[in-house]
Amino acid sequence: MPDLDFVRREIERMRIQIGRQRKEILQLQRAGIGTASAEALLSRMEAKVDSLCAQRDALKGAGPHHNKGRVLGGRTW
Structure with missing residues (x-):
């Protein structure tokens, strides 16, 4: 199973491709194609x-919780 960083990068890459695809569809529609x-x-x-x-959400839920009980600045309460 891929790691969390890989899945995040893949989501970002796919979102960029989706944006390009939407622009291309608009161009085709303007051209009457x-x-x-x-x-x-x-x-x-x-x-x-x-x-x-x-998949990303499942990996986030299954991962170690490094920040549990911490506040910004790294203090534990």
Whole structure:
């Protein structure tokens, strides 16, 4: 299973690609070109990001809690 940092990087990379895909769809629509396949790809990319977010949340929940009981500055109470 990938580590938390890898999943976070992958989410960020996919979000950038989704933004590019949306811009490309808008350009195609302005040109009067059909966008059904591009929109299908976009929905698959969004579903992938959703699954990565769920995976990230699961990894965050399972990880060690280094900050438990601490406040900013590192003081323990």
